Amino acid sequence: MDMVERYLEHVRVEKRLAARTVELYSLDLQKLCEFADKAGVELTRVQNAHVRRWVAQMHSGGRSGRGIALVLSGWRGFYTWLGKQGLIDSNPVQDVRAPKAGKPLPKALSVDDSVQLATYANEDADPWLEARDAAIVELLYGCGLRVGELVGLDAVASKAARGWVDLQAAEAHVLGKGSKRRTVPVGSKALEALTHWIALRGQGGHPAQPALFTGRHGTRLTAQAVWQRLKRRSQLAGLATPVHPHMLRHSFASHVLQSSGDLRAVQELLGHANITTTQVYTRLDFQHLAKAYDAAHPRAHRKAK
Template sequence: MPAGPAPAAVSAADQALLERYLEHVRVERRLAERTVTLYSLDLEKLAGCAGAAGVDLVAVQHAHIRRWVAQMHSAGRSGRGIALILSGWRGFYAWLGRQGAIAGNPVQGVRAPKAPKPLPKALGVDESVQLAEFEDGEADPWLDARDAAIVELLYGCGLRVGELVGLDVTASGLARGWVDLAAAEAHVLGKGGKRRSVPVGTAAVAALQRWLAVRGQPGGEAQPALFLGRRGTRLTAQSVWLRLKQRSLAAGLATPVHPHMLRHSFASHVLQSSGDLRAVQELLGHANITTTQVYTRLDFQHLAKAYDAAHPRAQRKR
């Protein structure tokens, strides 16, 4: 893949500067040979850009660097790759400054283009329902009832795993969160110590009732936590991650599921059905709606797939 302007001939003066700098990082800074090789490649690119622009390395300006960054980006170089190149260039010009060869570092303040944030991973509706309705006949009934309730709360309420494991059976002054089954509401302590209430669906209420019927106290000592491990202590977030991965694979899903994937699925599916971004923001407990807006991209992906599958003008000829 092209990474920028075609290399041009390097002047003898510029070549001498590059060799002196590489000797400096090799001998005085004692950088690894692999690192020195990478520096050399980055500086060859710099010299090529300068040669193509008809300027000496010591005459390069801030505007030149910005232009070359734009050229690399448009040629397909990733933001991370450009950032690494800029780091090498910045070090070279810092060294030139200490040598008294330039008045200011032209790379200072230049940033690589930001890489687009990856979309959160979410399950499709069918996959989510498949996981939620899965009953593991080979598992311990106690574990199966607990894990089923966990899946229903994560997917049905969009809880964070930390909020889930912080739930107690009943409300109290010490409780971080609890579920009011009569009112079908979960009260949780979210990020930044902010409390919020979210509705609990019929399926989640039923799953919780099944779990509470068998929950008991495995350790023989009263424990306020809603979800317990086999030793009777509060279930940890790490245990939820592990159990959910195992359950999703047992349910026949192609991809191992983690707790936040169910939160993403909850948000995406509610937004697909309602189109109400503000409501999704409230349900998720996001302080800023820009955090919630990432789910509009997931929603668009869903619409695009539906269009490709259904619209006659989207069909490709065989």
């Protein structure tokens, strides 16, 4: 029995790891053996430089940082065991780290999907709930609010209010991260939805509740409740992807940037303290442009021979 098989037997019997985990370790060590064979080096003579070179090869071959980190974890455990067996003096994987995984882009809806969700109306729903949920969608997408900012809104401005909407001025005053206040414009469609909701809001039977958005029991709507209602509404509207509140914030930012190209304005609207946080939307905007180019430009693709 060679050392790899002995190690796998060790993790299976002595460490009692799950069969799937042992299988993954086996695949990782098979990859290690392939690298070592190509380099003409025995497993017990692998050096730190070898491992770093192999990490670079996996990365250039398209392996994700997370995937490489898992492979290294399997290799590191194997060489730790070899050390305990007295077969090596040092662990060649000990100080090797996987490349940092790129920060994933925030998910944003297309303009068509955003409009489809915003214009959706459930005629069979409770009119009170329908008016409330429609106003929530319009504020999230039309103003780019965080869900915490949305549920913190009160129906009337006061010194104690975390935030409120001024219908006459067409402005929303919100309390964002770091207790920073900002004012964002409210579009005409959002104003219509809010006006309709406020007219029905008192029918909930809890007029003393200051919250702009409440549940049927008169308590302030929670962020979790908004997530659930929005997910359900997006499914009823026929969208392929379940929508969450932050996705509408991302969509707002991406669509404003596509139309205006004004990164500083988007920063102010979102309430970002640092513009580097807002710059992620330039990547989304570039993706949008790249897709349009691929679809429309006659030189985007080579003709098939």
